Every structure is written in structure tokens, then in C-alpha cells.
Amino acid sequence: xxxxxxxxxxxxSHGVLLFVMAVGLSVxxxxxxxxxxxxxxxxMLGGYALVVAMDHAGLPFLAALPLxxxxxxxxxxVLEATLLRHFYAAEELTQxxxxxxxxxxxxxxxAYIWGPSFRxxxxxxxxxxxxxxxxxxxxxxxxxxxxxxxxxxxALWLGMERTRFGAMLRACVDNRRVAAACGLHTGRxxxxxxxxxxxxxxxxxxxxxxxxxxxxxxxxxxxxxxxIVVSLGGMGTITGTLLSALAIGVAxxxxxxxxxxxxxSIVYLLTIGLMLWRPNGLMGRRSGHA
Amino acid sequence: MKKSIAALAAxxxxxxxxxxxxxxxxxxxxxxxxxxxxxxxGMLGGIQTDNVIKQFQARFGAAPxxxxxxxxxxxxxxxxxxxxxxxxxxxITREKVQIIIGPDFTPNVLTLAPMMTEAKVPxxxxxxxxxxxxxxxxxxxxRTFFSIPQQVRPLAAWAKKNGLNKTVVVVADYGPGHDAExxxxxxxxxxxxxxxxxxxxxxxNLDFSSTMQRIRDAKADAAFVFMPLGEVxxxxxxxxxxxxxxxxxxxxxxxxDIADESxxxxxxxxxxxxxxxxxxxxxxxxxxxxxxVAEHEKMFGRxxxxxxxxxxxxxxxxxxxxxxxxxxxxxxxxxxxxxxARGRAFESxxxxxxxxxxxxxxxxxxxxxxxxxxxxxxxxxxxxxxxxVPTR
Numbered sequence: 001x002x003x004x005x006x007x008x009x010x011x012x013s014h015g016v017l018l019f020v021m022a023v024g025l026s027v028x029x030x031x032x033x034x035x036x037x038x039x040x041x042x043x044m045l046g047g048y049a050l051v052v053a054m055d056h057a058g059l060p061f062l063a064a065l066p067l068x069x070x071x072x073x074x075x076x077x078v079l080e081a082t083l084l085r086h087f088y089a090a091e092e093l094t095q096x097x098x099x100x101x102x103x104x105x106x107x108x109x110x111a112y113i114w115g116p117s118f119r120x121x122x123x124x125x126x127x128x129x130x131x132x133x134x135x136x137x138x139x140x141x142x143x144x145x146x147x148x149x150x151x152x153x154x155a156l157w158l159g160m161e162r163t164r165f166g167a168m169l170r171a172c173v174d175n176r177r178v179a180a181a182c183g184l185h186t187g188r189x190x191x192x193x194x195x196x197x198x199x200x201x202x203x204x205x206x207x208x209x210x211x212x213x214x215x216x217x218x219x220x221x222x223x224x225x226x227x228i229v230v231s232l233g234g235m236g237t238i239t240g241t242l243l244s245a246l247a248i249g250v251a252x253x254x255x256x257x258x259x260x261x262x263x264x265s266i267v268y269l270l271t272i273g274l275m276l277w278r279p280n281g282l283m284g285r286r287s288g289h290a
Numbered sequence: 291m292k293k294s295i296a297a298l299a300a301x302x303x304x305x306x307x308x309x310x311x312x313x314x315x316x317x318x319x320x321x322x323x324x325x326x327x328x329x330x331x332g333m334l335g336g337i338q339t340d341n342v343i344k345q346f347q348a349r350f351g352a353a354p355x356x357x358x359x360x361x362x363x364x365x366x367x368x369x370x371x372x373x374x375x376x377x378x379x380x381x382i383t384r385e386k387v388q389i390i391i392g393p394d395f396t397p398n399v400l401t402l403a404p405m406m407t408e409a410k411v412p413x414x415x416x417x418x419x420x421x422x423x424x425x426x427x428x429x430x431x432x433r434t435f436f437s438i439p440q441q442v443r444p445l446a447a448w449a450k451k452n453g454l455n456k457t458v459v460v461v462a463d464y465g466p467g468h469d470a471e472x473x474x475x476x477x478x479x480x481x482x483x484x485x486x487x488x489x490x491x492x493x494x495n496l497d498f499s500s501t502m503q504r505i506r507d508a509k510a511d512a513a514f515v516f517m518p519l520g521e522v523x524x525x526x527x528x529x530x531x532x533x534x535x536x537x538x539x540x541x542x543x544x545x546x547d548i549a550d551e552s553x554x555x556x557x558x559x560x561x562x563x564x565x566x567x568x569x570x571x572x573x574x575x576x577x578x579x580x581x582x583v584a585e586h587e588k589m590f591g592r593x594x595x596x597x598x599x600x601x602x603x604x605x606x607x608x609x610x611x612x613x614x615x616x617x618x619x620x621x622x623x624x625x626x627x628x629x630x631a632r633g634r635a636f637e638s639x640x641x642x643x644x645x646x647x648x649x650x651x652x653x654x655x656x657x658x659x660x661x662x663x664x665x666x667x668x669x670x671x672x673x674x675x676x677x678x679v680p681t682r
Contacts, residue, residue, distance in 0.1 A: 003503060010499035108329070116333045117594055118524055118556035130534050139499075139532055211528045212521065213556040217331060221521075225496065249497075256492070257500035263463055264492035 002135045007257050008250065013142035015249020016149030021204030021222065022229040023156065023241050024076075024197020030173045030236015030284075032190055035092055036084065037099040039201050040219040040226055041106035046072040046202020047214035048110065051119045061124045068206035069199040076198020080191055103219050110216040118213040127210075145207055152200070156238050169193055173236035228271050234284025243282050247274075319358045320614065320622050323381035325392030326417065330368035331520055332394055334552055335417055335599050339391065341590050342603040346611075348589070355614035357622070366393050374398035375405070382409045388622050389413075391606050396420040396465065403427035410624045412631075414609060416602035420466045421682055425649030430624065432631055432650040434605040434638075435598070436569045437681040438466055439473045441545040442516070444656050444676045445567040446477035449512055449543055456484050457543075458508035460501065460526075461516040463490040470516035470545065478514075486510045493522065498529030505535060515544040524553040531560025541565070546670070549661050551597035554668045561668060564661045569654050570640035571670040572596045582639040598640075605638045605652075609645070612636070644678070651681040 025039040049071035053064035083102070087095055127144055130137040160166035171179040172186055180186045205218070225248065233244030248267055255266030274282065324343070328336035343361060352359060362385045364377035374393050381387045382405065390406075393399055394417030406413050407428045415424060415433040424431040449457060459474055461467035467490065475485050487508045491501050505513055513535075517523040527548060530536070546568025549561055572583050572595070582604065583596050612634070613627040633647035643654040658674040 003507070007500065007503065010497070014497045014499075111329075111333060115593065116337060118521070118553060120556040120558055122558075128532070137534060139534075141532065211532065212525045213528075215521065216333075217521070221494075221496070253497055253500050256495075256497075257503055260490065260500075260504070263490070264495065 003257075005136055006138070007254050009136070009138055009146075010142060011250030011253035012246060013139075013146045013149075013249070014253055015246035016153070017145050017204060017208055018225060018229050018249055019204075019242050019245035020149050020152055021201055021208065022226045022233075022245060023238060024194075024200045025226060026230045026233060026235055026237065026241040027169070027173075027197050028190070028194055029230060030234075031169065031176070031193060032088055033092075033235075034084065034088055035095045035099065037096060037223065037227075038079065038102040038106065039198070040223045041103050042072045042076055042079075042198045042201040043205030043208070043222060043226075044106065044110060044214065044216075044218040045075050046205035047209040047218060048114060048119070049202060050206035050209070051114075051121060051214055054122065055119075061122075061127070065203060065206055069203040072202020072205070073195045073199030076201070077191060077195040079198075080194045084194075085187075103223070107216045107219060114216070116216060118215045120213040121210050123210045141210060148207065152203075153238070153242050160238050165192075225267075228267070232271055232274055232281055234278075234281025237281075237283045240281055240283030244274075247282075318621060319360055320389065321360050321362055321385060321387040322610065323378075323385065323387035323390040323392070323411075324361050324363045325366055325374065325377055325381065325390050325398075325413075326394050327368050328363070328365040330370075332366075332368050332417065334520075334594055335394055336365065338594060338597075338600050339416075339603045341586070342600055343391075343607065345586055345589055346604060346607040349585070350607075350611060354611040355616070355618040357614055357617075359610075359614070362387055366395070366398055369395035369397045371397045371401035375401050378402050378405055382411055387411065388624065389610055389627070391416065391603065391610075394418060396423060399423050399431070400427060403431065406430045412613075412624050412627050414606040416606050417599060420469060422649075424651045425646070429650075430628060432609065432628070432645060433652050434602045434609070435652070436654065437651055438470050438516075438545070440654070440656055440679045440681055441567045441569070442470050442473040443477045444658070444679065445514070445543055445545065445565075446474050446483070447481055448565075448567070448658055448674075449514070450478060450481035450483040454483070454512040454541060454543070456486050456510045457512045457514050458486050458505055458510040459488045459514050460505060461488075461490055462518055462522055463492050464518075466518070467516055474514055474516075491517070491522075491526075493518075495522070495525070498526060499533070501526075502529055502533035502535060505540070506533070506538070510540065512541040512543050515542060515548055517544075517548055519547040519550050520553065523548045523550065524556055527553075527557040527561050531558075536560075546570075546598065546659075549659070549670055551595040551670075552599075554661070554670075555595070558668070559663075561661050562663065566659050566661070566670065567656050568598070568659055568670060569656055570598045570601050571657065571659055571672055573664070573669050573671055574640060574657075575672075576639070576641065578637055579639040601639050605636075605643065608636060608638070609634075641675075642678075646681060649681070653678050653680055655679065 021043050046068035049068040050064045053059045053067045127141050131140050168184050229245045233240035251270050252267050326336045326339045366374040390413040396418040399415055399418045412430045416435055419438050421437040421439050424433045459471055461471045489504050517526045543565045546566045549566045586596050609631050613630050616630045631645050635644035641655040646653050656676045656679045657672040659670040659672050662671050
């Protein structure tokens with residue numbers, strides 16, 4: 001029983017981390033139908049921002065995390081304004097090729113600026129080790145991830161469902177043309193959403209690198225799993241992305257423990273099965289979109 | 291007409307006489323292909339290869355045996371056989387290289403074997419560790435790296451000798467991992483130890499908590515770990531530290547990959563007190579090594595750190611230069627080059643080594659090391675040695 005609960009806990013914390021990294025992509029893909037694979041480069045940038053802030057500016061871990069958010073948000077805003085904005089009307093294949101090119105460029109740029117080796121992250125002592133809850137030994141860092149991710153999920157959900165800004169975003173996701181016809185500044189809305197999504201990517205990346213440190217190949221390691229989470233959850237939905245991220249996280253950890261002979265293929269089998277059942281994702285809707 | 295013919299004749303005569311051999315010129319240019327990863331997961335190898343070549347030529351000059359040498363670089367981009375094959379074809383047919391340093395990664399080595407044999411191009415493998423992929427696949431292959439059984443067998447024997455009777459085996463789920471698992475299980479079993487469980491970890495793994503849980507479940511004295519060099523080794527070490535397994539008294543024994551200098555800093559304190567078997571540590575106590583490391587750090591700084599791949603490339607250069615010196619004054623002959631290398635013993639920064647006369651692999655000392663912190667830097671400190679370990 002202890003093992004089951006620990007496995008569940010580990011899976012959920014892994015899933016929440018994937019959610020933080022993927023939610024920005026889900027919103028932008030849902031809103032503008034823009035396939036932005038360079039999202040994972042923003043995750044990497046957040047990781048490097050954390051490392052640089054801690055090593056060179058001597059900031060403590062908790063202070064460096066918001067910095068990772070801001071750095072990635074700024075980079076996302078710049079990327080959108082200078083490059084991606086011109087390709088909203090382009091074919092999906094063009095968008096994919098463009099953004100994967102950006103990913104390759106970001107990998108080389110990171111290798112050039114920061115070197116090809118792993119840059120370690122010094123996680124503070126109060127976040128290392130375990131917290132004993134009865135028979136369970138829960139890793140403190142995972143608890144932290146769960147807390148931050150959980151709070152963010154709630155904040156994002158409230159933001160989407162209960163604020164005017166969220167309503168405007170949801171209108172754009174449903175039908176951009178009609179929303180524009182109703183007088184919403186879709187371009188500006190998208191730029192803000194893109195920046196927030198990029199910032200979250202950076203924050204997720206910064207939290208994900210505590211285990212290994214950050215290196216230039218980070219984007220490729222997470223590209224496939226982030227895309228799976230987004231596709232599975234349904235584009236443009238917060239709850240959908242959260243559900244799929246949790247499902248993938250738990251499935252990944254649990255399958256590797258209980259069915260190790262499957263060699264990690266369970267996650268992909270699950271993805272295929274769920275996509276066949278719900279082609280638009282768990283909570284995606286087939287929208288009449290511009 | 292007569293005047294112009296005379297002028298032409300005079301000009302020709304002039305060119306002939308002015309090219310009298312007044313100075314000694316190199317008799318030919320030998321092109322050496324460098325086929326390593328300059329991008330992707332192995333990109334550190336590419337950078338270090340270039341550095342070591344520079345360091346070697348700074349000490350030994352650029353014209354061994356009176357021949358001028360020229361390096362042509364191509365990127366294998368990692369364990370990608372199609373790319374490696376394309377690059378090798380380019381090097382051999384278009385650039386006409388006569389020797390190759392590389393390729394790295396086992397899949398590349400296996401794919402290129404027939405090509406090397408057909409083109410008669412000696413290739414020195416400096417980055418792949420699976421057993422039986424050198425001379426067994428092509429008579430033109432040599433290796434300056436290591437072969438997995440070389441490191442696993444001594445470790446299994448040491449474990450049983452030091453009271454670790456029950457071990458859980460944790461390997462990465464790919465060819466070399468299975469190789470290590472089989473070798474360890476056999477040697478350890480023969481020595482009287484018990485393998486309680488065998489865990490295979492998928493290569494693309496973002497979360498290691500399930501592996502750690504299964505190690506915990508096994509309740510063994512020790513965990514034998516084999517992970518490929520680089521990111522997977524690092525992820526494993528960090529996950530191991532985070533899991534709290536260290537405090538349960540479980541002894542971590544592994545091959546050198548887990549404590550390779552390229553990821554040792556990033557692993558940090560989680561990698562302290564790990565016993566590994568390896569063929570090279572920058573702390574190796576020999577005059578040759580001390581000079582090598584000092585020179586390297588002076589030329590390139592302390593990062594990236596000197597590690598096995600640095601020495602593997604250095605030894606490849608030693609073999610090349612020694613082979614070319616032996617063919618001084620004659621046209622380069624690949625068969626003579628291979629014959630000269632096979633069976634040859636020489637001094638490497640890692641210790642005394644020799645090329646196996648039968649399969650071109652490297653017979654070398656294998657050291658037992660413990661990871662410690664010296665002057666604030668994580669190091670592998672050798673405490674025992676097995677001499678001249680064969681490669682199979």
C-alpha cells in the first residue's frame with residue numbers, strides 16, 4: 001500500500017511538472033492554431049535563467065524561480081512579435097518546420113553561450129531529502145513541485161473561468177473571427193497569452209532541471225512528451241491539459257514500476273488508445289475556427 | 291614563330307632548373323578523417339577531440355614520418371548510423387582520407403565496418419565500448435576506448451570478495467546494457483554471489499522514481515549499475531540521491547560511466563563514495579599523466595574536464611604518429627599501418643597499454659576507484675588495479 005501511494009505521489013508530481021511546462025503550448029495552440037514547437041526552447045531558457053541567476057547573481061532558489069518566469073515570458077513575447085506573428089496564416093507544416101528550426105538554433109545557441117556540459121542546480125537544503133508522513137517518505141522537492149504546480153493550476157483555472165481576461169481568451173479559442181468581430185483585440189490578447197504561456201514554460205523548465213541540471217539538449221528530451229500532453233488534453237483547455245498531464249505522469253511512473261518489461265511503451269500505448277477514443281483530446285472541442 | 295618557340299623552351303628550362311630540390315619537402319599529404327559527434331548527445335566528445343588534436347600537435351609537431359597531415363572533420367551527430375555512413379562515404383570517396391579517428395557509438399562502428407574493410411581505411415574507435423565490435427567486424431578497426439567486460443568482470447569479482455553477497459543489477463535497456471548485465475551476472479554468479487533482481491531502465495526516461503522503488507524492494511547489499519555515459523548516467527545519480535537510498539546502507543558499485551568527469555560536477559555530492567571500475571582517472575599517479583593533464587588545463591582551462599575520451603583521442607594520435615613514423619619515406623600503406631599497430635605496447639596517460647594482436651582492441655589496466663572530493667573538486671581516486679585486462 002505504501003508503495004502504491006508513493007508511486008501515485010511520484011506520478012502526480014511528475015504530471016504536475018509536465019502540466020506547467022505544457023499548458024502554455026495548449027493555450028496558444030488552441031487560440032491561434034499555431035504549432036509552436038519552440039515552446040520547449042522556452043522551457044530550456046527558464047532553466048538557464050535559473051542557473052545563471054543562482055550562480056552569477058547569487059540569488060537564492062526561490063527568488064530565481066520568478067526570474068526564470070520573467071525571462072522566458074520576455075523571450076516569448078519577443079519571439080512572437082518578431083518571428084511567429086508573420087506565420088499565423090501559414091500552413092501547419094510551415095509552422096512546424098519553422099519552429100523546429102528555432103529549436104535547433106536554440107540548442108546550438110545554448111551550447112555556444114553556456115557550453116555543452118550539464119550546468120548543475122544547487123537545490124536548497126530545505127527542499128532536499130524526505131518528509132515523513134507516517135509510513136510514507138515523500139521527497140520534499142516533489143512536494144514543492146506539487147504545491148507550486150497545484151497553486152498555478154488553480155490560479156490559471158480561476159483566471160480562465162472567472163476573470164474577464166479569461167473570458168476573452170476563451171472566446172478567442174472558440175472562434176477567433178467572431179471574437180474579433182465582437183471587438184476583441186485578438187492580436188494583443190494572443191501576445192499576452194503567448195507571453196504568459198512562455199513564462200510558465202520557463203518556470204516549468206526551471207523546476208524540472210533540479211534533478212539533472214540543464215544542458216543544451218534539454219528541448220529534445222521534453223518535446224515529445226509535451227506534445228503528447230497537449231494533444232491528449234485537447235488544445236486550448238486548462239483542465240484538459242491538467243488531466244492529460246496527470247494521466248501521463250502517473251502512467252509513466254506506475255507502468256515503469258509495475259510493468260517494467262513493457263519498457264516504457266505503456267505511455268505511448270495509452271496515448272494511442274485515448275486519441276482513438278477522443279480524437280480532439282480529453283476535453284477538446286471541435287470548434288468552428290478561423 | 292622561331293622566337294616564340296625559343297622563348298617557350300627557355301621558360302620551360304627555367305622552371306625546371308628553379309625547382310631543384312633545395313629544401314626537403316614532405317613526400318605526401320596524409321588526410322586524416324575525424325568522424326565524431328559535434329552535435330547532439332555526444333557533442334562534448336567532438337569539442338574534446340579537437341582540443342586534444344591541437345594539444346598533441348603542439349607537442350609533437352604536425353609532420354610525423356616526414357608526411358604532412360591534414361584533418362578533415364565530419365559530424366556523426368550521435369548514434370545515427372545513416373548519418374555516420376553518409377559522412378564516412380564523403381570522407382573516403384570525396385576527401386580521400388587514409389586514416390579515420392572515430393567513429394563514436396556502437397551503431398556507427400558496426401555500420402561502417404564493411405566500408406572500412408572495402409576501402410582499406412584504418413579507423414581508430416575512441417568512443418564505443420561494446421565488446422567484439424573492432425577486429426571481429428573489420429581488420430582495419432583499432433580501439434583506444436575500452437570494452438564493457440573489461441570493466442564489469444573486475445567489479446563483479448571485487449564485489450563478492452568484499453562481502454557484497456546479494457546484488458541487484460540495474461542496467462540501461464539497450465545492447466551494451468544487456469551485455470553488462472550478462473557479464474556481471476555470470477562473473478558474480480561464478481564467484482558465489484547472488485543476483486536478486488535485474489532491472490532494465492528505458493533509455494528515454496524522464497522520471498527514475500519507479501526504478502529507485504524497485505531497487506529498494508530488492509533489499510540487496512549492493513546495486514550494480516550500468517548507464518551510458520552522459521545524461522542518463524547523470525539523471526540516475528541525481529535520482530539515486532533524491533530517493534534516499536544512500537542512507538539505507540546500499541552500496542553503489544558501477545562502471546566508470548556513472549562517475550565520468552564530464553558529469554561528475556553536475557552530479558555533485560550525490561556521487562560521493564561510489565565504487566567504480568574504470569580505465570582512466572585524471573588523478574592517476576604517473577609522470578606522463580600529470581604532464582598530460584597540466585598541459586591540457588593550461589591550453590584549454592579546467593572545463594570541459596579531462597576525462598577518458600580525452601585520453602582515448604590522445605592515444606589514437608599516438609598510434610597514428612607511431613604508424614606514420616614507421617612508414618617514413620614510403621607511401622602510406624594501410625595494411626602495414628595495422629600490422630605495426632597490432633601487438634604494440636605503449637605508454638598512455640592512463641597507464642601502460644597494448645593493442646591486442648588478434649582483434650585490435652586495447653588491453654589495459656583496470657582500476658578500482660572511489661569518488662571523493664579533493665580541494666572542492668569531485669575526483670575518482672584509484673585504490674586498486676588489475677593489470678592488462680583482456681577485452682573479452
